[in-house]
Amino acid sequence: MKLKYLVPPHIFLSLTLSLSFSFIGLNALADDLASDLTKDKPNKIEEALPVTELRAFVEVMERVKNEYVEPVSNQTLLENAIKGMLSNLDPHSSFYNAVEFADLTESTSGEFAGLGVEISSQDGLLRVISPLDDSPAFKAGVKAGDIIVKINEIAIQSVSLEDAINMLKGDPGTEVILTIIREGAAKPLNIKILRDIIKTKSTRSEMLEDGFGYLRISQFQGRTDSEAADKINDLMSMVQNNSTPKNSQKNTQKELGLKGLVLDLRNNPGGLVEQAVAISDLFLNNGLVVYLQGRDASTREDMLATTGDILKGAPIIVLINAGSASASEIVAGALKDNNRALIVGERSFGKGSVQVMIPLNDGRGLKFTTSRYYTPSGKSIQAEGIAPDIEIGDFSVKARMDNLERVREADLVGHLNNENSQAAKALNATNLNLAERDYQLYEALNLLKALVKSKELSNRSGLNLSTQEKLSIEDKPFDLDVQ
Incomplete structure (x- = not known):
């Protein structure tokens, strides 16, 4: 360059x-x-x-x-001048001394010490973009959107941004108390957190039900694309290993692999842009993923998908919320605009800019904004975010227990047994557990089932169902009280 x-x-x-x-x-x-x-x-x-x-x-x-x-010293004055030059451009541009730049580089490698929380500056305070999965901050109850106003009883606005960030750092096992303002809370909350080594696992997966997979991406690191591909292949292997000759002949599941996938990008603060493009490419056969553009129109850089959809067209539900930022919004926008996935949850964070990290002499470095990114439809999500196709809030639920339950065939004396009854009861209990544990994921699974069912009906009868008709086939096995 x-x-x-x-x-x-x-x-x-x-x-x-x-x-x-x-x-x-x-x-x-x-x-x-x-x-x-x-x-x-x-x-x-x-x-x-x-x-x-x-x-x-x-x-x-x-x-x-x-x-x-x-x-x-002259060095302190000049460093502060450079920091002021960059920090006043936007919340994502900064100058780092050698230690800070090493920490920044380390945070994308997968292991570092701290609280495990992604933050940005806002009006002299610290705003939580999202806590990392299973991090000390996550376990202590820190949530996306929280505003940190004090650290160990020291007001954030009384110290520099650099000093505030350094106050969050510390040796593993040491305690820090955050005073935060949370939307909906009557008063500021004090949260005690024990610092620890953050070993971030950017992906994890599980089988929600037979044929319905779940892939969680917590952030976009150097090998997230290959890890995600391995996780999806593992899920496909589980489907194939569990399929019997009988049901294989019925629905060719052995050939189709997964029926559908829930891709969870909630509280994903972002990461490497190239990894976001690679993840999108896993599910797209072709087309534009995202394009970057600097101050001049001639700087436009298109990033395209290559041939090959790892799911072979199986339906996808993408879960997002206010903690989904930057690279995760690239993925959500790419799959949405290419009509490859249904976006479910809450409006995302709205970080539509791209930064570069540049190492300088003596280990120092800088990060500054070089371009904005645009979804395939040409939309910038800067300060707006990705709007979900179906909005579902983060509610807590419990099963409704009616005093007078309706009488069914199974309640009659001498009723005939159903050989599948035990499996049905087990599935119902599993769904109830999922709904109580993660209501948004439970609803995402229901929507995924609806898409799969509508696809089966369309293939069977030649129908061309609209999106509205597809979503009307939702199957909920039991009643829920939403709180």
Whole structure:
């Protein structure tokens, strides 16, 4: 990548050296440069070298250096100036010292120490994008959207953003108390968290019911695509191993693999863009996944899917919520716009920008926004998020126990037994457990069943059901009280 100098190299070098040795000399140098270089090409020089602003910067730095109440080094002043330059652009652009940049790089590798929470700055406070799965923050009850106002009784707004983030860090086993404001809570909450080593597993899977798989992606790391593919292949193997010759002939499940998949991206704060593209590509045969575009239209970069759908067209439900951000929104947007999946849950976070990490000398580095990303339909989700096709809130439920239950055939004395009754009871108990454990996932599974059933009916009778008609075939095995 070629760098374009806004300041000619020899001038930039002179300015840097002067900063190191003499503030007064730099003022003089800035005046000389402004006088000499603007003689022939005043407009171009003013654009390349903002002399007035440089002069103001040097004057402020000189004042602070000589008159601040405590001694402060040139390095500290310059680092703070660079941090201010980037942090005032947007909440996702930052400058990092060597330790901070190492931590940032480490967080995408899969193991690091801390609370396990993704945060962003908001009006001088810290906003939780999402806690990582099974992290100390997750186990302690921190939720997406929480606003951290104090750390160990120290107000966030009384310290710098850098210091606040450092206060969250610490040795494994040490305690930190977060004071948070949560929507709907009558007063601030104090949450105690024990720091620990965060070993992030970006994927996990399970079989919800026979033929209906579940894939959870908690964040997008370096090998998330290959891990996800392995998990899906494992689910397919489970289906094939459990299928008998009888039911294999009936519905060719051995050939079809999974009937459907729930892809869970809730509380996924994002990660590597290329991994989001690769995950989308697993389920798409072709087409646009996402495109990135910087300040100039000529910088547009299209990212396309390659041939091959790992599920061979089986229906997909994508679960999202307010903690689904960035790379997870790329996946949701790609599958939605390509009509490959139904998006269920709550509106996502709305981070539609892309950052690059650039290592500098001495281990330091910077991260700054270089482009926005757009879904295949050309929509930017910046500050808006992905709207679900079907909105389902995060409710808690319990089975409704009526005092007077209706009499059924099974209640009659001498009724004939059904050889499948035990399996049906077991399935009903499993569904009840899922509904109480995770209501959104339970509803997603019901919707997935409806899509599969509508596809079977369409293939059987030649019907071309609309989306509304497909969703009307939802099957709920028992009544629920939603709280």
